[in-house]
Amino acid sequence: MAAWLGANIGSIAVILILAAIIVLVIRSMIKDKKSGKGGCGCGCANCALHGKCHAAKKEI
Numbered sequence: 001m002a003a004w005l006g007a008n009i010g011s012i013a014v015i016l017i018l019a020a021i022i023v024l025v026i027r028s029m030i031k032d033k034k035s036g037k038g039g040c041g042c043g044c045a046n047c048a049l050h051g052k053c054h055a056a057k058k059e060i
Contacts, residue, residue, distance in 0.1 A: 005012070
């Protein structure tokens with residue numbers, strides 16, 4: 001087992017780094033979605049699907 005880990009330590013390190021980056025990206029996407037930000041980053045005002053992807057907020 002130790003010999004296998006020693007032979008593949010570079011690959012294991014790269015996989016762990018990529019997994020951490022993917023987790024951070026997904027976490028950021030979820031945070032943006034919960035805060036109401038759009039997926040494209042340019043806002044909803046000029047979007048072709050304006051008002052279709054999430055309901056407009058009603059002001060009282």
